[in-house]
Amino acid sequence: MHPDFPYQLYLVISEESSVHHSLLKVAEMAIEGGVDIIQLREKNLNTSDFIKKAEKLKKLTDRYNIPLIINDNLEVANAVDAFGIHVGNSDTPPSEIQQIWNHNKAIGYSIEYLEQLETEQTKIANHLGISPVYSTSTKTNTVTEWGIEGIKKIRNLTKKPLVAIGRMNASNAAEVIKAGADCIAVVSAICAANDPKEAAKEIKNQIQNHQNENI
Ligand SMILES: Cc1ncc(COP(=O)(O)OP(=O)(O)O)c(N)n1
Ligand SMILES: Cc1ncsc1CCOP(=O)(O)O
Numbered sequence: 001m002h003p004d005f006p007y008q009l010y011l012v013i014s015e016e017s018s019v020h021h022s023l024l025k026v027a028e029m030a031i032e033g034g035v036d037i038i039q040l041r042e043k044n045l046n047t048s049d050f051i052k053k054a055e056k057l058k059k060l061t062d063r064y065n066i067p068l069i070i071n072d073n074l075e076v077a078n079a080v081d082a083f084g085i086h087v088g089n090s091d092t093p094p095s096e097i098q099q100i101w102n103h104n105k106a107i108g109y110s111i112e113y114l115e116q117l118e119t120e121q122t123k124i125a126n127h128l129g130i131s132p133v134y135s136t137s138t139k140t141n142t143v144t145e146w147g148i149e150g151i152k153k154i155r156n157l158t159k160k161p162l163v164a165i166g167r168m169n170a171s172n173a174a175e176v177i178k179a180g181a182d183c184i185a186v187v188s189a190i191c192a193a194n195d196p197k198e199a200a201k202e203i204k205n206q207i208q209n210h211q212n213e214n215i
């Protein structure tokens with residue numbers, strides 16, 4: 001477990017991705033199954049509706065003492081006093097967020113190009129998304145499919161906490177952890193499962209059983 005980011009299983013959730021249960025039910029079942037941190041990623045809501053949804057989710061995450069990250073929208077993250085924000089290359093850059101924001105807040109930043117490992121934005125970020133490890137229908141506007149070799153390359157270039165995202169599930173979690181990722185982020189394998197609690201439990205078991213092995 002990375003000392004600066006002690007979370008192994010990261011749920012990235014939206015209404016659209018919550019197939020068999022409501023968003024709040026999926027989140028609660030996933031927490032019961034072992035999710036350590038949650039990101040609310042609503043790409044199509046206006047800020048006011050995004051805040052309303054985030055407030056409901058924050059009540060739940062607070063009840064379980066689970067940190068809540070907001071995707072993209074700093075106003076929403078502020079409104080609900082989120083634990084942190086996740087941004088990518090088309091969003092408000094970490095340097096701007098840092099100027100406005102309390103330093104205790106977490107800034108996650110997507111790595112889409114190897115060259116980003118050298119940039120000021122990456123230095124400012126607290127943790128990095130390896131985005132995507134494998135191509136996925138959940139997010140199609142991506143650049144590099146990193147794969148296992150990509151994770152190893154990034155691991156050799158930074159000591160920052162690495163969050164692997166993109167088609168992650170119980171079958172590939174172990175290889176990704178062994179390649180050097182600290183945390184696995186999941187949308188579909190949990191949100192679209194009939195039983196999100198069981199799905200989360202299976203992925204968490206894979207992470208925990210392989211976290212001290214290297215390939
Ligand atoms: C943990 C994590 N990693 C990467 C992303 C992708 O962020 P971004 O590149 O900004 O794309 P969108 O999610 O905004 O479509 C993420 N959200 N979370
Ligand atoms: C938000 C995001 N960023 C990179 S891939 C991705 C989506 C991951 O979704 P899934 O777990 O369903 O492949």
Ligand SMILES: [Mg+2]
Binds near residue numbers: 072087091
């Ligand atoms: Mg974004």
